Amino acid sequence: MIMQPEKISSNIILYACEGETHFDHDPFVYEHYFGIITSGSADHYTDHGVVNYPTGSLCLIRRNQLLKVIKKPDGEKPFATITIFLEQETLKKYSAEHDVKADGVYAGETILILENDAFMKGYFDSLMPYFAQPEKLTPILAQAKTTEVIALLLRNPALKNFLYDFSEPHKIDLEAFMKRHYSYNVPLAQFAKLTGRSLSTFKRDFVKIFGTTPEKWLQTQRLERAYFLITQKNKRPSEIYLELGFESLSHFSYTFKKLFGQTATESKIHQE
Structure with a gap:
């Protein structure tokens, strides 16, 4: 059984699926997103084989790519994630307000596994009460939580180009x-x-x-x-x-x- 994603704002989502493993329905990544696997695991099919992401994996995914993933429950525990979509409009607004700009075109990995340190744990823990009472997450608070996670990511200067390279795909083979x-x-x-x-x-x-x-x-x-x-x-x-x-x-x-x-x-x- 697949449970509908539970949105607590336009870009913060709790997602869970139960029962059999299954592929993502839409493999195209429209926007950057950042999330944590809270239970279960995911198998990512790549040109070089299958990469497994276990419970607790903290993933930053770049937009404009194709992603083939099987989501796998863990026994009686469903596959579940908390995901924050980092839309281009939001990032451009943050860029203007905080003078953050890419140094050049991003050419690194399109999926990054980040350290789930105390600050990240605290951030995701702070979201949990809103899934029980989504009405408490006002638009102002939702914007604040999105701004907070961008600031947390930018503690790593190497992520600036990942997030703020707004260029579109160029003509390739x-x-x-x-x-x-x-x-x-x-x-x-x-x-x-x-x-x-x-x-x-x-x-x-x-x-x-x-x-x-x-x-x-x-x-x-x-x-x-x-x-x-x-x-x-x-x-x-x-x-x-x-x-x-x-x-x-x-x-x-x-x-x-x-x-x-x-x-x-x-x-x-x-x-x-």
Whole structure:
């Protein structure tokens, strides 16, 4: 069972999910966010393998990236986080008021694990009463809590460029990017943004490079990867359809049979 995220302000959220592990529904990160895993753990799927974040992990996530994460309960304890979204508008306002500016374009890691020191523990402890009485967190207090966490983060000067580089993605190698990220289930507009293109330019460049439309190419890539995992790695469709960007098992099964002329189960049997 998934519990609805509990917002106590427009950008401070308590989130919990119970039962089976599951992927994030939307892997696109729109804004920077900072949070702590209060129970359970998370597996982050990267190009270099899976990175596990246990209970207590304090994570700072950069905007404009694709993030594939499985959230895992811990026994009877649900996966739960407290998250503060650091929106661009809020950061620009803080920048103007406190004369904080980036020294240059940020080129470091897009996910940082920070030390959960006494000050951070105190900050998150101070939020807990508001989840029981959300009406007590007035807009003024919510702004104060957001300003407080920005100030706490800026104790580390290295985070200034992470937070205050407001530049947008520049034009990059589309072919290499898509071959790395085809399994992410996001709208084409988000692929376009991450490769530094308008949607129309993205589609035009895509056809020049791959000789087909993005929609057809993405589906074929995902299904061919599924075929390999099922026939060579003994995976079940139910284990991989979300990981490969399909929204439902029924849609995966239908498109798999349409491309290969047989069901995933039949394909597996024929390889044995």
